[in-house]
Amino acid sequence: MTIGSLIQSTDSALLHAGLGRLDVELILGHVLCCDRMYLYTHWSQKLDKRQIKYFQSFCQMRKKGMPVAYIIEKKEFYGYEFVIKPGVFIPRPETETIISAVLSQWSHQERLTIVDFGSGSGCIGLTLLALFPKANLISVDSNLEAIKVSQINARNMGLEKRTIFLSTSVSGLGKGDESWLKAQADIVVAxxxxxSFDDERVSEEVTAxxxxxxxFSNEGGLYHIRSWLNSAAQLLKPGGAYFFEIGDKQDISSIEHKVDKMRRKREYRDFSNIIRVIQFQKCHG
Ligand SMILES: C[S@@+](CC[C@H](N)C(=O)[O-])C[C@H]1O[C@@H](n2cnc3c(N)ncnc32)[C@H](O)[C@@H]1O
Incomplete structure (x- = not known):
């Protein structure tokens, strides 16, 4: 069997199960350790039995609903490739709106201290670090697995010397006396x-x-947004900015005036024209 005939035969079987050709190509690329372009330029290359067996077992996982990113253990974000492992949130394309928002306000050569709250794979903070060569990053997540994955990504991207990793909770900051709380950040991203726990729109593939x-977050989905806004206020220097993502048409009006020293400044729309990122600014004085 060749690359081409395998793609074509699996394609129709998986399409029947509601899965796309992109999935097939990403999985086969993973098995052969190559990119998708290679598949098209080596359409007649013969595959051995072991390669076909691996490919078929990965396709079975996909048919059972496992996201491709967990099968191939990687996901592209803002043009960079991030290692992803089960237990760690998969980066979403709409989150790239945060990167564009920061880029619209700062020039690449600025010396910035950036803090990434709930950093997951590290996709937001590490992408910013790659784009701002004089910046430093504090990457914080309560999930130790996520911190380990973000450390791998930092190493792969050659950014580990400019990053501090912290496995701790972002909610309720300001009570401890850890030195990083005195970071005087220019930018916090999250x-x-x-x-909301009762939101029925979340797909089974995601929840499973x-x-x-x-x-998920308590208070109808607002708990983390509210408590992290307070935490950002603790860390930012006067004039510093906090960029955070919100859900589709999520209403944050009930919490936004309750935070001391932080004022809403701007909002940014994603590629579907949905308001996706809100920017707050820490007041001077
Ligand atoms: C929606 S994911 C975002 C991950 C990553 N920043 C991204 O955009 O792909 C939220 C992240 O917040 C982390 N998290 C949840 N509660 C937290 C808390 N109280 N303190 C720190 N991190 C937390 C989760 O472990 C998860 O990695």
């Missing part, structure tokens, strides 16, 4: 858990495979 603590 994609907090913001789905992704870590619940990365998804």
């Amino acid at each position: 994609n907090p858990p913001y789905i 495979f992704e870590p619940p603590e990365a998804l």
Whole structure:
């Protein structure tokens, strides 16, 4: 069997199960350790039995609903490739809106201290670090598995010397006397858990495979948004900015005036024209 005939035969079987050709190509690329372009330029290359067996068992996992990112253990974000492992949130394309928002306000050569709350795979903070060569990053997540994965990603991207990793909770900051709380950050970024526990729109593929603590939040989905806004206020220097993602049409009006020293500044829309990122600014004085 060749690359081409395997793709074509599996394609129709998986399509029948509601899965796309992209999945097939990503999985085969993973088995052969190559990119998708290689598949098209080596369409007639013969596959051995072991390769076919691996490919078929990965396709079975996909048919059972496992996200491709967990099968191939990687996901692209803002053009960079991130290692992903089960137990760690899979980066979403709409989160790239945070990167564009920060880029619209700062120039690449600035010396910035950036803090990434709930950093997961590290996709937001590490992408910013790659784009701002004089910046430093504090990457914080309560999930130790996520911190380990973000350390792998930092190493792969050659960014580990400019990053501090902390496995701790972001909620309720300011009570401890840890030195990083005196960071005087220029920018804090976050994609907090913001789905209400009673939201029925979340797909089974997400709830069955992704870590619940990365998804759901109390207070109708607002708990983390509210408490992390307070935490950002502790860390930012006057004039510093906090960029965070919100859910589709999520209403944060009930909490936004309750935070001391932080004022809403701007909002940013994603590629579907949905308001996705909110920017707050820490007041001077
Ligand atoms: C929606 S995921 C975002 C991950 C990553 N920033 C991204 O955009 O792909 C939320 C992250 O917040 C972390 N998290 C949840 N509660 C937390 C807390 N109290 N303190 C720190 N991190 C927390 C989760 O482990 C998860 O990695």
